Amino acid sequence: MSETDFATRDIRTGRLDQIDYDNNFEDLHAPLSRHEAMVEAERCYFCYDAPCMTACPTSIDIPLFIREIAADNPSGSAKTILNQNILGGMCARVCPTETLCEEVCVREEAEGKPVKIGQLQRYATDHLMATAKEHPFKRAASTGKRVAVVGAGPAGLSCAHRLAMHGHDVTIFEARAKAGGLNEHGIAAYKTTHNFAQLEVDFVLGIGGIEIKNNQALGRDISVEQLRDDFDAVFIGVGLGNTNDLGLEGEDNDGCLDAVDYIEKLRQTDDLSSLPVGRDVVVIGGGMTAIDIAIQTKLLGAENVTIAYRRGQDGMNASLYEQELAQTHGVVIRHWLQPTALISNDANEITGIELEYTSQENGKLSGTGEKIKLEADQVFKAIGQKFDSSVLSDAGIELEARRIKITEDGKTSLAKVWAGGDCVAGGEDLTVESVEDGKLAAESIHAFLTR
Amino acid sequence: MADLTTDFLGIKSPNPFWLASAPPTDKAYNVERAFEAGWGGVVWKTLGSEGPPVVNVNGPRYGAIFGPDRRLMGLNNIELITDRSLEINLQEMTEVKKRWPDRAIIASIMVPCEEQAWKDILPRVEETGVDGIELNFGCPHGMSERGMGAAVGQVPEYIQMVTEWCKKYYSKPVIVKLTPNITDVRYPARAAKAGGADAVSLINTINSIVEVDLDNFAPVPTIDGKGSHGGYCGPAVKPIAMNMVAEIARDPETAGLPISGIGGISTWKDAAEFISLGCGNVQVCTAAMTYGFKIVQEMISGLSEWMDQKGYDSIDDFVGRAAPNVTDWKYLNLNYVTKAKIDQDLCIKCGRCHIACEDTSHQAITDLVDGARKFEVIDEECVGCNLCVNVCPVDSCITMEQISGVDPRTQKEIDPNYANWTTHPNNPSAVTEPAE
Numbered sequence A: 001m002s003e004t005d006f007a008t009r010d011i012r013t014g015r016l017d018q019i020d021y022d023n024n025f026e027d028l029h030a031p032l033s034r035h036e037a038m039v040e041a042e043r044c045y046f047c048y049d050a051p052c053m054t055a056c057p058t059s060i061d062i063p064l065f066i067r068e069i070a071a072d073n074p075s076g077s078a079k080t081i082l083n084q085n086i087l088g089g090m091c092a093r094v095c096p097t098e099t100l101c102e103e104v105c106v107r108e109e110a111e112g113k114p115v116k117i118g119q120l121q122r123y124a125t126d127h128l129m130a131t132a133k134e135h136p137f138k139r140a141a142s143t144g145k146r147v148a149v150v151g152a153g154p155a156g157l158s159c160a161h162r163l164a165m166h167g168h169d170v171t172i173f174e175a176r177a178k179a180g181g182l183n184e185h186g187i188a189a190y191k192t193t194h195n196f197a198q199l200e201v202d203f204v205l206g207i208g209g210i211e212i213k214n215n216q217a218l219g220r221d222i223s224v225e226q227l228r229d230d231f232d233a234v235f236i237g238v239g240l241g242n243t244n245d246l247g248l249e250g251e252d253n254d255g256c257l258d259a260v261d262y263i264e265k266l267r268q269t270d271d272l273s274s275l276p277v278g279r280d281v282v283v284i285g286g287g288m289t290a291i292d293i294a295i296q297t298k299l300l301g302a303e304n305v306t307i308a309y310r311r312g313q314d315g316m317n318a319s320l321y322e323q324e325l326a327q328t329h330g331v332v333i334r335h336w337l338q339p340t341a342l343i344s345n346d347a348n349e350i351t352g353i354e355l356e357y358t359s360q361e362n363g364k365l366s367g368t369g370e371k372i373k374l375e376a377d378q379v380f381k382a383i384g385q386k387f388d389s390s391v392l393s394d395a396g397i398e399l400e401a402r403r404i405k406i407t408e409d410g411k412t413s414l415a416k417v418w419a420g421g422d423c424v425a426g427g428e429d430l431t432v433e434s435v436e437d438g439k440l441a442a443e444s445i446h447a448f449l450t451r
Numbered sequence B: 001m002a003d004l005t006t007d008f009l010g011i012k013s014p015n016p017f018w019l020a021s022a023p024p025t026d027k028a029y030n031v032e033r034a035f036e037a038g039w040g041g042v043v044w045k046t047l048g049s050e051g052p053p054v055v056n057v058n059g060p061r062y063g064a065i066f067g068p069d070r071r072l073m074g075l076n077n078i079e080l081i082t083d084r085s086l087e088i089n090l091q092e093m094t095e096v097k098k099r100w101p102d103r104a105i106i107a108s109i110m111v112p113c114e115e116q117a118w119k120d121i122l123p124r125v126e127e128t129g130v131d132g133i134e135l136n137f138g139c140p141h142g143m144s145e146r147g148m149g150a151a152v153g154q155v156p157e158y159i160q161m162v163t164e165w166c167k168k169y170y171s172k173p174v175i176v177k178l179t180p181n182i183t184d185v186r187y188p189a190r191a192a193k194a195g196g197a198d199a200v201s202l203i204n205t206i207n208s209i210v211e212v213d214l215d216n217f218a219p220v221p222t223i224d225g226k227g228s229h230g231g232y233c234g235p236a237v238k239p240i241a242m243n244m245v246a247e248i249a250r251d252p253e254t255a256g257l258p259i260s261g262i263g264g265i266s267t268w269k270d271a272a273e274f275i276s277l278g279c280g281n282v283q284v285c286t287a288a289m290t291y292g293f294k295i296v297q298e299m300i301s302g303l304s305e306w307m308d309q310k311g312y313d314s315i316d317d318f319v320g321r322a323a324p325n326v327t328d329w330k331y332l333n334l335n336y337v338t339k340a341k342i343d344q345d346l347c348i349k350c351g352r353c354h355i356a357c358e359d360t361s362h363q364a365i366t367d368l369v370d371g372a373r374k375f376e377v378i379d380e381e382c383v384g385c386n387l388c389v390n391v392c393p394v395d396s397c398i399t400m401e402q403i404s405g406v407d408p409r410t411q412k413e414i415d416p417n418y419a420n421w422t423t424h425p426n427n428p429s430a431v432t433e434p435a436e
Helices: A018-024 A034-042 A051-055 A062-070 A074-084 A088-094 A106-111 A117-131 A154-165 A196-205 A224-230 A259-268 A288-299 A320-328 A431-449 B028-037 B086-099 B115-128 B156-169 B186-194 B235-250 B268-276 B286-291 B295-310 B352-360 B387-391
Strands: A146-150 A169-173 A210-213 A233-236 A256-258 A280-284 A304-308 A332-334 A337-344 A350-361 A364-375 A378-381 A417-419 B006-008 B011-013 B017-019 B041-047 B062-066 B072-077 B104-109 B132-136 B174-177 B199-202 B206-208 B211-213 B218-220 B230-233 B259-262 B279-284 B338-342 B398-402
Touching: A034 A062, A034 A117, A051 A062, A062 A074, A062 A117, A074 A088, A074 A117, A088 A117, A088 A196, A088 A431, A117 A196, A146 A154, A146 A224, A154 A169, A154 A196, A154 A210, A154 A233, A154 A431, A196 A210, A224 A233, A233 A431, A256 A259, A259 A288, A259 A378, A280 A288, A280 A364, A288 A304, A288 A320, A288 A378, A304 A337, A304 A364, A320 A332, A337 A364, A350 A378, A417 A431, B006 B279, B011 B104, B017 B295, B028 B041, B028 B086, B028 B295, B041 B086, B062 B211, B072 B235, B072 B286, B086 B104, B086 B115, B104 B115, B115 B156, B132 B156, B156 B174, B156 B186, B186 B199, B186 B235, B199 B235, B230 B235, B235 B259, B235 B268, B259 B268, B268 B279, B268 B295, B279 B286, B279 B295, B286 B295, B338 B387, B352 B387, B387 B398
Parallel strands: A146 A169, A146 A233, A169 A210, A233 A417, A256 A378, A280 A304, A280 A378, A304 A332, B017 B041, B017 B279, B041 B104, B104 B132, B132 B174, B174 B199, B199 B259, B259 B279
Antiparallel strands: A337 A350, A350 A364, B006 B011, B062 B072, B072 B230, B206 B230, B211 B218, B338 B398
């Protein structure tokens, strides 16, 4: 399909001055100062059986850590956090607190203003990471057991840390050149500034007994069978390797991009001005990735960024807070629109997208037949990621809903093999859930190894 | 609008809000700023004898405790009486009184416990034309080490003796300022009355150490590694002060003795409470030292609004109204039975009432009802203690409601008649007819 009415295609690098790149990608929320943290901490009611604690996937003792901040004990506070969630620093930055702890805060019920739990958690963990002379946890005596962890993302790091703490020796196999998983490659840049993901990896490794082997991909360089033979236990936390396609003609054309790939480039580049960005950008999707790519292309200098989502606002996986964050950055969110065709020029370059209005009846979504065209120099696909089960080869691990099937404590159907994080069935693919998966699996592995 | 003017011992002031003898009233500059801001009167910072003035420390002289957001809850100080010469103070008092005839000015005095010392200073104070004197028998630090201030206030005989001298050598009203650093405030109050005092004012500051610096293990404020106890004041001392005021107000021996209330008064409501316990006026210091003189505007407006709402035309309409309701425990009605009631619409489900009751009281509040998080009072266990009301962060969410009929806790019919401990069968000294 082609369209000649559109303006000249405009994709450029270096749309902004360096100072603007620096400002745009600075911390979304400035860290709380000591006084701000003390004042905010005093707002916590120290609830009995606190709802926030129940809402936290890692069950952090939130009233206790906040009281420790209020009592001028930020290091003790950080230990309370990290004891339950070793990636508490990153979770403080990326957790959708508005749908977890802060949503159920009794202050939200009382006055619509929850205690800023996420920012307080960051205050404490930042304090500890900046001031602690040594790692806050000690390893137990060596057990002589060896565990292979596949994937150095939140699930793998959490699992490895807890195993190391119990005295086991851990080898992490990471497909990429750098550890951190989505923390390093996927989270929006303005949520984890100043190389925090790598600082946190270093912090986690500070416990000792964890070795990371980079550029070791499951299914390519290593296999489940081989790891089972070489190690006493295996944990798989490989995340989601594939993304979904639109299924439209022209998806390979210049300008039709995978949002996850683009964000990874953005996270890894030293020079944001080197990233090509269109004047008009359309994002397809309704989840966190859609929000992240939309905001970040806007911050890179795109003039018009539109998110097109095929259902209504309620259906969006991105939280209301994230939707509003996009809108305050100037992103337009349009609902009830599904892509029907990519529009390209003669050089097979994207110039626009055709979308069809949708409606929903009895839960079934269908096109109304009415179509619109939007000018687009870039179309980003952000319609979900999927597990690449080919990495498991034929190890015989059972799947469920096209991801790895596990028990409550992370066991797969294959003996000696545990799994967690986004690659397993269930959950909402949150960082904090992955951390919990890794932690629970580590406890289960520990019980297995010391039975 | 309500009339806030007060006539305390014949001393008139446009409102009952006086500044207490303290740093805010140390010199003409401050006092005139206070009058411009609207204060009804001041008790001038305490004068000492003729001669070289006292010296203060040159390091920090205040320490504090804080509530949330560094709200100052209690202040202590190790400052002494005025460190300016007597002559300058007397001269300024004379001038300010001339310029502000409608405002009350009281001279606070602290000189050695010798008749001659009082005989020397009182005529000079009289010459200034100020409205009265206040005897500083309360300052608990520094001066007390030299036999003055609280050292006098702690010995009723000295109080009476000095008061008598003052009545002998001074013609205008004499107010005796009492120290709280004693076991029973009624004794010094009685002594003041016996000495002919026209009024007492209380409380002065409380002996205190507000903080220990954990880096050098020294009290705060720290002077070169050491600290000394200071005088404690501010919102934190208000309950202690009000009890002492009430003790004097309801003591038959001192009943009717005018009282100037002091101790943590920060708002109109604090002032109204002191006045209702029997104070003819109030004195303020810490609140002014925290926020500046402007706070008197809130006090004037608040008191006036409240009096209008209640239909009180003048301060006298409610002076001492609460005093008769302060009684001994043994006279409290044991047939007054209350149960806590939680307004589920207001409840924000923090659970503090439950855990306070469960851990530290009577296990009378649920945490779960039919498996859901819900906090309800179990009347069979509730003794009506009010702890849940006090720990609840939501105003009016939990209330104490009087019940009648059968008390679910005791399974006994509640006697509708008043009965107190004096007739209770468990009282070994019980009498048949209730006292009071």
